[in-house]
Amino acid sequence: MSVSWCKSYLLPASLLLTFCLSLSGCIDQEPDTISWRLQTQATKESIDYKGLVELADNVSKMSSGRLQLEIIPSCEVPAGPDIYTAVQERRIEMGNGWPNWWSGQHPAWALMNAGPFDFMNLDASMMFFLAGDGTKLANTLSSPDGIMWRPAWWPGMEFGLISREPITGLDDLRNKKVRIGPGLPSEVLTAAAGAYTIPLVPNEIRPALENGDIDAVEWTTARGAWDLGLHDIGKNAIVPAIWQPSVLSDFLINQAAYDELAPDLQAILESAIKSYTLSITMKAKVSDFKAFKQLAGSGVNINRWSQEDIDRWREESDKVLVKYAQRDPLTKEIIEKKRNFKKEFNQYYDWFGNYEQQ
Known part of the structure; x- marks a missing residue:
């Protein structure tokens, strides 16, 4: 190979410097961070609130810090039924509560939760929403308001x-x-x-x-x-x-905010929600066994x-x-x-x- 041939393919120094600087910038540039707020009806002392903090941590780790969730405990921004309109209006990106609290939006929300003589077992309710028509029906209610619906966790039979x-x-x-x-x-x-x-x-x-x-x-x-x-x-x-x-808790997600997420961030969020759903349902119900004994013993x-x-x-x-x-x-x-x-x-x-x- 001749030296002249090699020289003919060398980039000018100024162009080479510009190329290297741009490549370095691409490598060193920090990814954009997206911050969401998640308002829950759960109190700070509850298992489900602590699980939400863990969910946020998992999302941050899996996304290398690109998606951050701020978990806001009960009543600190919108409260009660206003969580639904807050998500709809994008005052918050996510909400966590109970379907019957959204009854003011449509009476059918009361039926999404477990009414009297509904499913007697939390596993029946989980099957209906995770593998049956439940989640599809709930999104039929929420979609016109620009909200995605997901089951959060199942307390199962309430106390009394x-x-x-x-x-x-x-x-x-x-x-x-x-x-x-x-x-x-x-x-x-x-x-x-x-x-x-x-x-x-x-x-x-x-x-x-x-x-x-x-x-x-x-x-x-x-x-x-x-x-x-x-x-x-x-x-x-x-x-x-x-x-x-067989009561269940739910997540409300602003559809426009979700659509703005990159596909991998959407998948990370969905995965973290499913992990939360299973782990908190099981942990909370086992904790109920102990709490019932504590109540009786008190x-x-x-x-x-x-x-x-x-x-x-x-x-x-x-x-x-x-x-x-x-x-x-x-x-x-x-x-x-x-x-x-x-x-x-x-x-x-x-x-x-x-x-x-x-």
């Missing part, structure tokens, strides 16, 4: 009512003020017991019970009740939570609903659901699909259920 005075049945609740979530749960309780229902957010619950502004409290599971310290005030409980036997007197009361619950629940089914086709479709899935689930486990209890 905690009160200062003993409650032994529905008759004891007549004209009482009860803290309970909005939508279907409160509607059926009002119909069955003649109680007044108030959907207080977490930071309002304990002071209201202490001050006598409410007579009884429903707040998620045994662990949730313990973490709020309700046993310090109410030494009476009646279980289980007829109104929500002197809380625990009663159960009588069969007569359960029959009254069912009768009023059926009446309320008839009214829901008449509201619009989508609400009716949700009721029918959940009932059909529950029927298939029960038929299967008639054969393959817990054989120790035959």
Whole structure:
């Protein structure tokens, strides 16, 4: 090879310097950081809040810091039902709460959560939403508002009512003020017991019970009740939570914000959500076992609903659901699909259920 041939292919020094500097800039340039805010209804002491902090950490690590989630505990920016509109208006990029709290947007949201005599097992609800029609139906509700919906985690069967005075049945609740979530749960309780229902957010619950502004409290599971310290005030409980036997929490994601993410960041976020869903569902339910023993050991007197009361619950629940089914086709479709899935689930486990209890 001649020297002249080699020289003819050398870049001019100035062009070579420019090329090297541009290449160096590409290599050394820090990637853009995208920051999202996630407002949750969970309190800082709860397992689900701590899990959200871990979710944010995982997203940061998997994205090499390109996607950062700020987790905001209960009531610090929007509160209660306003979380939905905050996500819709992009005041926050993500929200975390409970589907029945969005009932003001559409009554069918109350049915997305577990109403009375809905799925009796959290695994049935998980199957419906993770492998059945549940998530698709929920997104049919949220998509017109520019929101993506994802299941967050399943507390499963809630605890019940905690009160200062003993409650032994529905008759004891007549004209009482009860803290309970909005939508279907409160509607059926009002119909069955003649109680007044108030959907207080977490930071309002304990002071209201202490001050006598409410007579009884429903707040998620045994662990949730313990973490709020309700046993310090109410030494009476009646279980289980007829109104929500397989309750689930959800994520709301602003669609436009999600669409702006690179495909790998979308995949990272979806993966982290699925990991959170499984781990927090299992951890929280195991923690409920311990919390139930703690509540009983702290002197809380625990009663159960009588069969007569359960029959009254069912009768009023059926009446309320008839009214829901008449509201619009989508609400009716949700009721029918959940009932059909529950029927298939029960038929299967008639054969393959817990054989120790035959």
